[in-house]
Amino acid sequence: MIDEKKLEDRLVALEAAKSWSPRVVSRLETLLRSGTDEALYRINPIQFATEKSIAEAEAIDLFLHACVAGLFDMDWQLVCPVCSDVVESFRSLRKLHTHFHCQLCQSDYDAALDDFITVTFTVSPAVRGIRFHDPDTLSAWDYVFHYKLTPGGILPDGVPWSEAAKGLVRVLTRIEPGAVASLEVDAVEGALLGQDFDSDAHFFFPIATDTGASSSHVPVTLDSGKCEAAPASIAPGKIVFDVRNAGKVAVVFGILQLPSATFHRPQLDFTPALSGKRLLMTQTFRDFFRSEVISATEGIAVLDVTLVFTDLKGSTALYERIGDLNAYIQVQRHFQHLLDVTVRHNGAVTKTIGDAVMAAFSTSADAVQAALEMREAVDQLNRDRPQRDFILKIGVHRGASIAVTLNERLDYFGQTVNIAARVQNLADGDEICITEEVHAAPAVADIIAPYPVAKSEAELKGVSKAMSVYRLARMES
Template sequence: MIDEKKLEQCLVALEAAKSWSPRVVSRLEMLLRSGTDEALYRVNPVKFATEKSIAEAEAIDLFLHACVAGLFDMDWMLVCPMCSDVVESFRSLRKLHTHFHCHLCQSDYDAALDDYITVTFTVSPAVRSIRFHRPDTLSAWDFLFHHKMTPGGIMPDGVPWSETAKGLVRALTRIEPGFAANLEVDATEGALLGQDFESDAQFFIPVASGAGVTPSPVPVMVDSGKCVAAAANIAPGKVVFEVRNAGKLPAVFGILQLPSATFQRPKLNFAPSLSGKRLLMTQTFRDFFRSEVISTTEGIAVLDVTLVFTDLKGSTALYERIGDLNAYIQVQRHFQHLLDATVRHNGAVTKTIGDAVMAAFLTPADAVQAALDMRETVDHLNRDRQQRDFILKIGVHRGASIAVTLNERLDYFGQTVNIAARVQNLADGDEICITEEVYGAPAVAEIIAPYPVVKSEAELKGVSKAMSVYHLARMAS
């Protein structure tokens, strides 16, 4: 059911949030009004962008603003890379942890913001109620294939693993504590896998022609994450399992027919989605979700991030010449230009330190484009001035980092940050310095081809080996 008054209020707020491309909000309204319950649960904004012919960055902004307006709730999900199971889902980044265990695979993983952590959006129950708002009331089928599993895991043949898994299920039911269920399957050559999909409780029984016949039903006990099945010899044909839930929580129990006793699930690829890394590098998220922090003391790994550091050359003289207040106003204008350039190239400003800016980007190509854009757009500030007060020094470096909370703000920590800052210190006025890790990245050579480039070897404090640094000057006029 849709709350029309609430929906209209939220849509008005969303329309007014910013200048959207034509029909962007109306496409979202159509989804809210006519989409199925499944379509409104854990919406992938990247997929939405593709289906609706919207730029990805705008689609991500759309859903973030829709959260602010009250239309959607945001979910952080830990997704198993082996089976696409949603191991855990959190409404807040502060509740996210990086060590997780998949019951379906019975495997442990350490998550990074680049991998395994994905962000989706579910319609707010205040706007429209859908059955997935109460997972405990779902049918066993909906619980497993729409709540526990994500369609993002793709088999080598292009079919979602969740669809392939549906074809393996021979019986599936919810069993309340203290109750039992008789599950009948028509077994074929291979093996039967019984699984409680909310714990490690499972049994595995080969099915082979000529096997002795075990009297039916085969008793199975599920209790506190453990599963005990009576010893059984099973030949192809009808077999009944009496599954008793001796635990204190409901069990969603299923029996799958595997094609062989040595069946191995193929390695999955994953459809494009909104990763935790990309969200942290989206300026709208940093602007509107400032309360989102990383509470884990060790932070969350980011396997690949490109950082840009900027600083103003001669800013002390500027303060001395025009006074603190005037200089402050002008420096703030310069910050806005840097912010705009960062957003144009898919990045986010992490922090400002005095006259300096630190920004994070998804790719080295984006970072270099942003650095060039920053240099040009800030120089526009000098055109109406008697002298060039604003001259940038920029450093760019790429590597792994740790996302942390410092001073109640999302930040990055580690050697990649240190190197990026020190490379910026090597730059002269109007110069952009990039490291080998950036220079050799895809598309960067093409971007910097028009610019004079000088290579040097630099000894950086805290770095054991000399680093190759490329100095990008302005194009000759």
């Protein structure tokens, strides 16, 4: 099942891609060679990092580089928050949409990059074939509990919902077009739910001892996403559902025994996963997947992003003093320093505009730590020069935004972007301005505690009320 030559060639390319921590690539090779089919399907890089004692950022980089090398395929998934069903999966961000309908829950959702959108990695069929590469050949059990449901949804008692749901299943089978399946169930008090796992087709029968005479056979017809079940009163005991597939495609159909007629799925927590937001804020993704664009005309919502804007004070005078070419070279050095700092703190540079940089971070703590280190990095540049040519102005703001494609580049749009840029304009040279939203974010107060901070109110263009801004000066020596 393993193409040894392709595996070896692509592992060599992966090893040469960058300087990895010791044994990182060998751990991935072990997984590729000896992992089960389940372990190589929809891999969660965050979970991989935990299990293999690898830094999360390096694990994400590892799988992105492995995709480039042809070892894995990347999937963008829409995951139901109620039942952990992978409702839809896309090989490209271009095809991703944000409104989705979960057929298992009969519910509609609007996804944001922070929520309901996760990114996983599956071994490339060119390297190693696994049974999940061809879902039509899977058993009904594999299809539902390994292909459809993600193990990431966790019940309050710590058990994955996908495991708990197995205990509810009384019958699970694949019914070919034109076939009739006689499905016998030993019903108990509660309810029976019959479900086509690929459409809205379902039936629901309460089961109670006081219903009178029990029906022994119930005819059921499935056709083009619809389910018609004969009326029946069902008491506890043996019951047979004669399910006819009148459609043109095979149906994976199951019957679940629910504890009550008013059964509600318990609220799920989800194990940490690589969100669409985190991936878009990973520099490796932005560098190697430049062709990925957001096709949705309205963009995709990001509920919580922290943006850092920087600009150089007095750069015009620098160009006049040392000439355009020399100044350009020095400004590019400054860009590289800011990029390095951004990557170290789990962010990504979205764009550069003239001498300015816009970077995005998942957390305000990372953004503020990066801003402070950016200031120090520029100071280091100045130490090699006869005078302080580089004086940085930095603004940081947190809020919701829209991820869009502008000028063939993934970008952010909205009021959060506008405010972040205007807060940067408030900063004097060597100053970092952060808004109240950033100041109040977790861990930020501890990070800025050693620095002199002055709070003021600022009127910003396009903002209806004054905003609190905190100015971070240099640490007092």
